[in-house]
Amino acid sequence: MSLIKINQELCIKCGLCAEVCACGVVAMGEAGPEERYAAGCMECGHCVAICPKAAIDNNKTPLARQVELSEYPVLSPEKAAQFLRSRRSIRKYKQEKVSKEKMLELLDIARFAPTGTNSQGLSYIVVDKPEILKGITNVTIDWFEKQVSAGVEWAQSYAGLVKRYKRTGEDIILRDAPGVIVAIAHKSLPIGHDNARFSLEYVELYATTLGLGTCWAGFAELCGGANYQPLRNLLKVSDDMAIVGMMMVGYPRITYRRLVDRNPLQVTWL
Numbered sequence: 212m213s214l215i216k217i218n219q220e221l222c223i224k225c226g227l228c229a230e231v232c233a234c235g236v237v238a239m240g241e242a243g244p245e246e247r248y249a250a251g252c253m254e255c256g257h258c259v260a261i262c263p264k265a266a267i268d269n270n271k272t273p274l275a276r277q278v279e280l281s282e283y284p285v286l287s288p289e290k291a292a293q294f295l296r297s298r299r300s301i302r303k304y305k306q307e308k309v310s311k312e313k314m315l316e317l318l319d320i321a322r323f324a325p326t327g328t329n330s331q332g333l334s335y336i337v338v339d340k341p342e343i344l345k346g347i348t349n350v351t352i353d354w355f356e357k358q359v360s361a362g363v364e365w366a367q368s369y370a371g372l373v374k375r376y377k378r379t380g381e382d383i384i385l386r387d388a389p390g391v392i393v394a395i396a397h398k399s400l401p402i403g404h405d406n407a408r409f410s411l412e413y414v415e416l417y418a419t420t421l422g423l424g425t426c427w428a429g430f431a432e433l434c435g436g437a438n439y440q441p442l443r444n445l446l447k448v449s450d451d452m453a454i455v456g457m458m459m460v461g462y463p464r465i466t467y468r469r470l471v472d473r474n475p476l477q478v479t480w481l
């Protein structure tokens with residue numbers, strides 16, 4: 212069975228499907244669009260999504276699963292800038308669990324983030340059991356302590372972090388968040404970590420619209436990225452999978468009143 216199907220009655224041969232195909236799968240022939248290199252299809256869905264007449268279908272990314280857009284949703288530049296600038300890393304949470312339904316609503320947006328060659332390949336572990344959350348903090352601190360003791364150069368600046376945790380018990384790893392999202396990808400997917408960055412950033416931005424707050428759990432992520440077995444065991448990550456991203460999530464206990472400033476933009480024109 213061929214990958215691409217053209218409805219000849221509907222096709223106006225505008226060539227847009229071929230123009231947007233990044234992989235040379237669809238090209239314009241004498242009689243209209245043709246399939247040239249099916250094996251190269253990265254299932255991005257562009258050929259189907261661009262067609263003004265719904266005349267092309269693709270087995271790997273069916274028309275029936277796409278959503279019709281009557282008008283392109285465009286926020287005003289002011290609203291969009293305010294939305295993006297008002298996202299904050301949240302480190303103070305209410306001790307209220309995020310329901311499974313809400314968590315699924317939040318996580319579902321992650322599927323639509325860009326991924327290298329549309330590889331996707333991420334799945335998620337949601338942790339909301341207090342004893343496992345505490346365990347993540349403890350094993351991450353253990354791992355940092357081991358790096359410090361082993362004389363690992365970059366780790367020396369974190370010696371204070373370990374000491375602070377030992378002295379105060381303050382959760383500087385997960386900030387007492389009632390939930391953590393862990394992104395995992397198959398170890399054979401070299402771009403898994405990058406994919407997780409974008410996908411979880413979609414989650415971070417979307418979270419604000421659901422009344423949720425998030426913060427990257429970078430310390431725990433480092434520990435996961437180093438394949439620290441106690442963390443992998445705690446999260447029941449199978450041997451073939453890698454931990455590629457971690458993010459705290461919960462209901463914020465605070466509201467920021469102002470948009471912060473950052474370093475001035477630096478641009479070079481060539």
Ligand SMILES: Cc1cc2nc3c(=O)[nH]c(=O)nc-3n(C[C@H](O)[C@H](O)[C@H](O)COP(=O)(O)O)c2cc1C
Binds near residue numbers: 300302
């Ligand atoms: C990759 C990455 C890892 C991070 N890890 C942590 C972390 O482990 N703990 C934490 O409290 N904040 C963490 N942050 C949040 C940053 O500190 C925060 O983004 C930065 O201070 C700017 O604040 P804002 O996010 O509110 O704009 C991380 C952010 C990124 C992008």
